Amino acid sequence: MTEPAPQDPRASTSPLVRGARRDRASDIRLDPLAPDPGPDGSPEEPTGGALDLEERSSLRRVPGLTGSSTELTDVTEVEYRQLRLERVVLIGVWTEGTSREAEASLVELARLAETAGSEVLDGLIQRRKNPDPGTFVGSGKVAELREAVQATGADTVIADGELSPGQLRQLEEKLKVKVVDRTALILDIFAQHARSKEGKAQVELAQLRYFLPRLRGWGESLSRQGGGAGGGGGAGGGGVGTRGPGETKLETDRRRIHRRISKLRREIEDMSTVRETKRGRRQARAVPAVAIAGYTNAGKSSLLNAITDAGVLVEDALFATLDPTTRRWETADGREVTLTDTVGFVRHLPHQLVDAFRSTLEEVGGADLLLHVVDGSDPSAQDQIAAVREVIGELEGPKPPELLVVNKVDAAEPMALAQLRAALPGAVFVSATTGEGLDRLRARLTEELPHPDVELEVVLPYTEGALVARAHGEGEVLAERHTADGTVLHARVSEELASSLRRSAVDPAHVP
Numbered sequence: 032m033t034e035p036a037p038q039d040p041r042a043s044t045s046p047l048v049r050g051a052r053r054d055r056a057s058d059i060r061l062d063p064l065a066p067d068p069g070p071d072g073s074p075e076e077p078t079g080g081a082l083d084l085e086e087r088s089s090l091r092r093v094p095g096l097t098g099s100s101t102e103l104t105d106v107t108e109v110e111y112r113q114l115r116l117e118r119v120v121l122i123g124v125w126t127e128g129t130s131r132e133a134e135a136s137l138v139e140l141a142r143l144a145e146t147a148g149s150e151v152l153d154g155l156i157q158r159r160k161n162p163d164p165g166t167f168v169g170s171g172k173v174a175e176l177r178e179a180v181q182a183t184g185a186d187t188v189i190a191d192g193e194l195s196p197g198q199l200r201q202l203e204e205k206l207k208v209k210v211v212d213r214t215a216l217i218l219d220i221f222a223q224h225a226r227s228k229e230g231k232a233q234v235e236l237a238q239l240r241y242f243l244p245r246l247r248g249w250g251e252s253l254s255r256q257g258g259g260a261g262g263g264g265g266a267g268g269g270g271v272g273t274r275g276p277g278e279t280k281l282e283t284d285r286r287r288i289h290r291r292i293s294k295l296r297r298e299i300e301d302m303s304t305v306r307e308t309k310r311g312r313r314q315a316r317a318v319p320a321v322a323i324a325g326y327t328n329a330g331k332s333s334l335l336n337a338i339t340d341a342g343v344l345v346e347d348a349l350f351a352t353l354d355p356t357t358r359r360w361e362t363a364d365g366r367e368v369t370l371t372d373t374v375g376f377v378r379h380l381p382h383q384l385v386d387a388f389r390s391t392l393e394e395v396g397g398a399d400l401l402l403h404v405v406d407g408s409d410p411s412a413q414d415q416i417a418a419v420r421e422v423i424g425e426l427e428g429p430k431p432p433e434l435l436v437v438n439k440v441d442a443a444e445p446m447a448l449a450q451l452r453a454a455l456p457g458a459v460f461v462s463a464t465t466g467e468g469l470d471r472l473r474a475r476l477t478e479e480l481p482h483p484d485v486e487l488e489v490v491l492p493y494t495e496g497a498l499v500a501r502a503h504g505e506g507e508v509l510a511e512r513h514t515a516d517g518t519v520l521h522a523r524v525s526e527e528l529a530s531s532l533r534r535s536a537v538d539p540a541h542v543p
Contacts, residue, residue, distance in 0.1 A: 117148075117149060117150065117186055117187065118149070118150050118152055118183065118184060118185045118186050118187070119144050119149045119150065119151055119152065119185055119186075119187045119188065119189050120151075120152055120153045120154065120155070120176065120179050120180055120183060120185045120187075120188050120189075121137055121140055121141060121144070121151060121153070121154035121155070121188075121189050121190075121191065122154070122155050122156075122157075122167070122168060122172075122176055122188060122189070122190050122191065123136060123137045123140065123154070123155070123156045123157070123190070123191035123192070124156070124157055124159050124162045124167065124168060124191070124192060125156050125157065125158045125159070126159060126160065126161060126162070131410075132411075132414070133156055134156070135410070135411050135414075136191055136378065137154050137156060137191055139377070139378065140154075140189060140191045140213060140216075141154065143213070143216050143217065143220065143377075144189055144216060146220050147216060147219050147220050147223070148223075149187070149189075152183040152184075152185050153179045153183050153185070155172065155175065155176060155179065157169065157172045162192060162198075163198075164195075164197075164198070165197065165198065165201055166198060166201050166202055166205065167190055167192065167194055167198050167202060173202070173205050173206070176188065176206060177205065177206050177207075180206055180207075180208055185208065186208055186209065187208060187209045187210070187211060188202065188206055188208055188209070188210045188211070189210075189211050189212070189213070189216055190202075190210065190211070190212045190213065191213055192212060192213055192379075193212050193213060193214045193379075193381070194210070194212040196244055196245045199212070199245060213379065213381075214241060214381040215241065217377070217380075217381055217384065218234070218237055218238050218241060218381065218384070221234045221237070221384065222234050222235075222238065228302070229299065229302045232295050232298050232299050232302070233299060235291075235295060236292060236295040236296065236299065237381070237384050239288050239291060239292050239295070240292065241381070242288075243285065243288050243289075243292075246281055246284055246285060246288075318367055318368065318369055318504075318505060319366065319368050319369070319399045319400070319480045319481055320368070320369050320371065320394075320397065320398045320399050320400075321368060321369065321370045321371070321398060321399065321400045321401075321402055321476065321480070322371050322373055322394050322395045322397075322398035322400070322401050322402065322431070323335055323370060323371060323372045323373060323402045323404060324373050324376070324395055324401060324402070324403055324404070324419060324423065325375065325376065325403055325404035325405060325406075325415075325419055326375060326376055326377065326404075326405070326406060326409075326415035326416075326418065326419055327375030327376060327377050328375065328406065329375070329404045329405055329406040329409075329415070329438055329439075330404060330406065330438040330439055330463050331372050331373075331375065331404045332356075332372055333438070333463035333464065334402075334404055334436065334438060334461070334463045335356065335358060335370055335372045336463070337463040337466065337469055338360060338370060338469070338472070338473070339358040339359070339360045339370055355371050355372060355373050355374070355394055356371065356372045357369050357370070357371045357372075358370050358371075362473075362476065362477040362480070363473065363474070363477050364477060364507050365503055365507065365508055366477075366480070366504075366505075366506070366507055367504045367505060368476070368480060370402075371394050371398070373392065373394050373395060374392070376415075376418060376419045376422050377418070378414075378415075378418045380418075380422055385422065385425065392422075392423075392426055395423060395426065395430075395431070396426050396427070396428045396429070396430065396431070398431045399431055399480060399481050400431055400432055400433075400434060400476070400479055400480055401423075401430070401431045401432065401433045401434065402434055402436055402476075403416070403419060403433050403434065403435050403436065404436050404438050405435060405436065405437045405438065405451075405455075405458070406438060406439055407437040407438060407439050407440050407442075407443040407447070407448060407451060407460065408439040408440075408442040408443040408444075408447075410447065412437070412447075412451060413451075413454060416435070432479065434457075434459070434475060434476070434479055435455055435457065435458035435459070436458065436459050436460075436461060436472060437451055437455065437458050437459070437460045437461070438461055438462065438463055439462060439463075439464075440460050440461065440462045440467060440468065441462040441464060441465050441467065442462075448460070459471055459472045459475050482507060482523060484523075484525060484526060485523065485524055485525065485526055485528075485529040486509075486521075486522070486523045487521075487522065487524070487529055487532065487533070488519070488520065488521040488522075489519075489520055489532050489533065489536035490514070490516050490517045490518070490519050490520075490536055490537045491517050491518045491520060491532065491535060491536055491537070492516075492517040492535070492537060493517055493518065495517075495518075495535045498531060498532060498535055499511075499518055499520060501528060501531075502520055502522045502524055502528065502532065505524065505525065505528055506522050506523055506524030506525065506528060507522060507523040507524070508520065508521070508522045509521045509522060509523060516537055517537055520532070
């Protein structure tokens, strides 16, 4: 194994370079998962999220399974395709912004790689006006990258950006190891973490759209399927009707992928119809909806658990939860509300994922309030806010009002927290772990959520107990008392419910 080349002091490198790798464990916090003991001292039943985490932790990558072919043996199994990342070196191009932003991007790439099951060995950044059109980085940096790969024994290089098929091919030829870009890495994480049928279909669609222009074949896989010898119908030919240029295996794969993409789009459309039907039922009942969005690993699932006791999976990893989870919650004034934990965002989120998960992201557009969760312990918190707002801005239709929630204040530096309080005066600062600020958050949610439009006072006969329950669940009951004629209800409700209450009410003149 060759010795690493001397480091050029003028070259920009990340904190991961040459044994000086930064300990990112100090920047992140692991949410506790162990069940608390019950009243009798015995451990409580584990939640569904804890069971999911145990199952995920048992499925670790097996070293040594590093295949170099990207050819698909069975296109129907692309959702389970794994990149078998093990020992990796990172490479980034710093084209704009500050050096701190460039290093933060590479640190985030390292966390993505670790989430996918890799061991990050080294990282390099090159300052360039634009990425090299042929090899992403310049020829000198390619040589330095090759030396780093040989010195560390890495089997994979991950580029902090989306590589064109040509860049991918040239880098692999020069480095002699597998090359993966940021988009393929995120797709691989999504393929590992998707649990529902809709989530798996969305990930598979995104993978197929990404891999379609990058299909490659070697050796016999490029041979013509039906090509004959061209010299008559002898034994050397392929038989009548099979001679000629034929069709390559690559072309066959592309045609099969196009068919699969069409099928997946139809399936996702059907599943979107079911989701819209459920959403329509909630809207018909005038149940306010809150969508929880934010940067990945900001603590959205932890916050949902803290508010509603949902028991969803919580893991200190990027994109730990993909499938949206909706839970019911009751405000202090008795109104029923739904909270939905959506998929997390990240810088340069692949457009294939944005398109594939559009039906899931519609939960944000259809909400009455957007709970935008921010990781207060992250030095790039304000950059993450901008990245999330950029993706949400691409969604069609009107956007709901936003309530910023800065989470993980227990792990944030006091100075950074003071700067965030000054920069975000309307935000609520909380800790889902310690419970700090949760009462203020619940009060702000009750304030910000829309109130029913119609205020009325009616007397309902005691046979209409279901309507009284609807008024409590869907509206805001201001006063209630019981008389000989029935239940006197002073409430603020929707127009539809108000009509039902008026139809069932006794003569208002009988109201005491």
